[in-house]
Amino acid sequence: MTTPQPRPRPLKEFKRSKRVTYIDAASLARPQKITGPSRAFAVAIVAAAVALGGGAAYVAVDNLVLSGMRANAQVEEILAQDVELSLPRLKNVVNTSTEQTRSYLESQGAVLVDVPAAKQTEQAMDVFAVGPNSTQENTAELLSKGLSKLPSNDFVKLMYGTWRMDVEKKSGYTVRIRYADFEAGSLDSAIGRAMKTQKLTSKDVSESGEDKSGNTYKTGTVRIGTRTYTWRVSALPLSEMYDVKGLPKDACFVGLRYTTA
Numbered sequence: 001m002t003t004p005q006p007r008p009r010p011l012k013e014f015k016r017s018k019r020v021t022y023i024d025a026a027s028l029a030r031p032q033k034i035t036g037p038s039r040a041f042a043v044a045i046v047a048a049a050v051a052l053g054g055g056a057a058y059v060a061v062d063n064l065v066l067s068g069m070r071a072n073a074q075v076e077e078i079l080a081q082d083v084e085l086s087l088p089r090l091k092n093v094v095n096t097s098t099e100q101t102r103s104y105l106e107s108q109g110a111v112l113v114d115v116p117a118a119k120q121t122e123q124a125m126d127v128f129a130v131g132p133n134s135t136q137e138n139t140a141e142l143l144s145k146g147l148s149k150l151p152s153n154d155f156v157k158l159m160y161g162t163w164r165m166d167v168e169k170k171s172g173y174t175v176r177i178r179y180a181d182f183e184a185g186s187l188d189s190a191i192g193r194a195m196k197t198q199k200l201t202s203k204d205v206s207e208s209g210e211d212k213s214g215n216t217y218k219t220g221t222v223r224i225g226t227r228t229y230t231w232r233v234s235a236l237p238l239s240e241m242y243d244v245k246g247l248p249k250d251a252c253f254v255g256l257r258y259t260t261a
Contacts, residue, residue, distance in 0.1 A: 072246055074153040078133055079182055079248070083161035087197040090175055090231075090258045091224050098125040098167055101175075105129070105165070111136060115164065116144045123169040131162035152246030156182070176257040180238055182248055187216040190235040190252035198256065200231065214240070215255075222258075229258045 088108060093101045102125065105112060111130040118126035130139045134157055142150060142158045150158065163179035184190035195201070195218070206220040217234035238251035 071151050071153040075156050075246060078153075078156050078160055081132070081160075083132055085161070085181065085183070085193060085197065087163055087177055087179070087194070087256070088165065090177070090198060090256070091222075093167075093175060094224055094229060094258055094260075095173055095227070098122055101125065101165075101167060102127065113139045113143065115166075116140070118166070124167060126164070126166040128164045129162045131158060131160055133157045133160060134162075148242045148244060150244060152244055155242070155244045155247065172260050174257065174259045176255060178253070178255045181235075181252045181254050184235075184252050185250050187235040187237075187252055190254050191216065191218055191233045194233045194235075194254050194256050198231070200233075204231070227260055229260050232257045232259075 088105055088110070093104055096104070098121070102112065105127070112127040113130060113136055114120055115126040115128055118124075120126070128139060128143060130136055134142070139158060142154055147155060147158070159180040160182060163177050165175065165177050167176075168174045181190045181193065184193055195204075200220070200222070204220040204222060205218050208218040210216050211234070213236075215234040215236050217232060219230065219232040221228050221230055223229075233254070233256050235252045235254045237249075238247060238253045239249070241253040
């Protein structure tokens with residue numbers, strides 16, 4: 001026999017009241033003040049935010065404007081120096097060993113840096129002469145970055161008043177010097193200045209003009225010892241060789257070469 005379960009009591013309804021209770025707003029009407037440690041902490045947070053914002057703004061202006069102005073000023077300062085264009089006489093190194101070529105260059109006062117990734121063997125060498133505004137360490141570092149990736153001030157610091165020489169003996173003999181001329185003012189003048197360093201004159205020129213690559217050039221032959229060498233001097237605007245902003249528009253890139261079969 002089952003025991004009857006008690007019936008649940010019905011829920012009582014809440015009686016609605018016409019009386020409304022309002023929150024005391026006196027505390028909201030009082031002036032809100034931060035006091036004690038909280039005040040000091042808040043001031044510190046605001047000061048830090050202002051400092052960070054101002055610092056970011058300064059960095060942005062420095063990167064976009066001031067750094068470019070400093071680079072341009074340094075370029076002008078370096079190019080204002082009285083540095084003579086002094087190139088090695090190629091007739092003194094033709095058909096010598098790479099070791100003898102290096103020794104000759106150093107005996108003339110050149111401080112050399114091996115060009116990164118270039119082969120340095122008995123049959124080939126590629127060296128860069130340290131300029132008056134650089135050091136061996138700095139020159140090697142800038143060369144490793146790539147010339148077109150340098151800002152204008154570093155580019156001029158590296159290239160002004162100096163040169164690069166490479167020698168190749170695989171088929172015949174080739175020795176070449178390349179450099180930037182910031183003072184010639186024109187391609188023809190740059191070629192004439194290069195020829196003068198090698199004591200070449202207009203009588204030595206057998207052909208001149210512009211080649212298919214857009215280089216302005218002069219070429220001819222010269223007798224050195226028992227051999228006849230073909231020489232060639234070519235020039236083009238420096239901006240066509242390296243994409244570096246902030247360089248003088250009339251700067252030239254010059255190549256000087258002696259070859260024999």
